[in-house]
Amino acid sequence: MDDLSLLLHIAALVLLILCSGFFSGSETALMTLNKLKLKHQSKEGRKGAKIVESIIKRPDSLIGTILLGNNLVNVASSALATSLAISLWGSELGLLYATILMTLVLLIFAEVTPKTFAAYHSEGVSYMVARPLKLLMVLLKPFVLFVTFFSNGIIKFMGIKKIKSDVLTEDELKTMILLGEEAGFLGSKKKEMLHGILDLRDISVKDVMVPRTDIFAIDIESPMDEIKEKILSTPYSRIPVFRKNIEKIEGVLLVNDFLRAMATGAKINLEEIITPPYFIPESKDIQEQLTDFQKKRVHLAIILDEFGGIEGLVSMEDLLEEIVGEIWDESDSRERWIVKHRDGSMTVDGKLTIRDLGKELEVDLPEDEFNTVAGLLLHGLGTIPSGGDSLEYMGFQFTAVKVEGQAVKKVRVKKITEL
Secondary structure, eight states, rough: HHHHHHHHHHHHHHHHHHHHHHHHHOOOOOOSSSSHHHHHHTTTTTEEEEEEEHHHHHHHHEEEHHHHHHHHHHHHHHHHHHHHHHHHOOHHHHHHHHHHHHHHHHHIIIHHHHHHHHTHHHHHHHHHHHHHHHHHHOOOOOHHHHHHHHHHHHHTTTTTTOOOOSSOOOOHHHHHHHHHHHTSSSOHHHHHHHHHHHHHOOBHHHHHHHEGGGOOOTTTTSSSSHHHHHHHHOOSSEEEEEESSEEEEEEEEEHHHHHHHHHOOOEEEEEEEEOOEEETTTOHHHHHHHHHHHHHHEEEEEEETTSSSSEEEEHHHHHHHHHOOOOTTTTTTHHHHHEETTTSSSSTTOBBBBHHHHHHHSSSSOOSSSSSHHHHHHHSSSSSTTTTTTETTEEEHHHHHHETTTEEEEEEEEEEEOO
């Protein structure tokens, strides 16, 4: 082999190795590209974004083109290297040298290096390779269709179904929120709101309801003077109305409607101004319920247990608080629920929900067996506690501070210090 022929063989071999690196890097860059960022750039009209978007929308054709092209150049480069080595060192040594050298060269220069570079610079590489890849997808289309036809047939024969995955899973979104907070793009309040939205389907209305024992309601058969006194002294804007007992709820009274009726000076008939009650099952998730509140244009729902009995009630405000946090108005008293002490402990209301306590303590407390702090003590101790009785749970000490009859009113919560 003369010098010119040797140089041409080497030049062709280098070109084929570069082409192999092109295909390897293209695959890594396009597969790791941030699809949401690409969509945003495409909408903003960034040059080349629409081309990149158009080729990744056809993954079968794209992957087929890359793999076919990569295999063609790898086979060609190996054949050329073998021919060159045999001409230089003979058939036995040439074949051995070609195998060893091409394995190392392809691994370093056509696989590891281009893929590593593309992984670190996926956006830039994707924009650079998009146009030539689009052209190759057209030129190699007949061959790619032929290959994918047989590969899809084999997959179908094996009973493997194609699964179309979501753009982002819930866990991926939560990770992005965490990264956004660490990078300083999201404040803690925004982070809590986003997590609240993602968790809506995992929370039932029972988890956030006002329990039956705490429902403020009026008996429609009570004297009107007594009803007026109760309504004027309550901070609520909507009040359930029952007949004889709470199990027989007949409607919901809007306080504004009652006040307007009072202003006329005429005799008030509650049955004429109450709205029909809206009943829901305790298992309903709050995302679905929030949508139903909007569709039905109501703000209060009565929750039923599996036997049809009254379990509690939930308002639009209760659901919104799961997203934005506690909504405190003039009638609310945060101190009633949580009082923090200098030693790091806190005294909480027995009716404080486990969810709200978990948010305050920044820990994930299980809610399977009980919904309130009082319920936690009752369940853990197995009896109605007396003042001073305590329980250790999830790294915290819960101590009954105030007990009235069978009700645990106040509980001291303190983190257990590890020695």
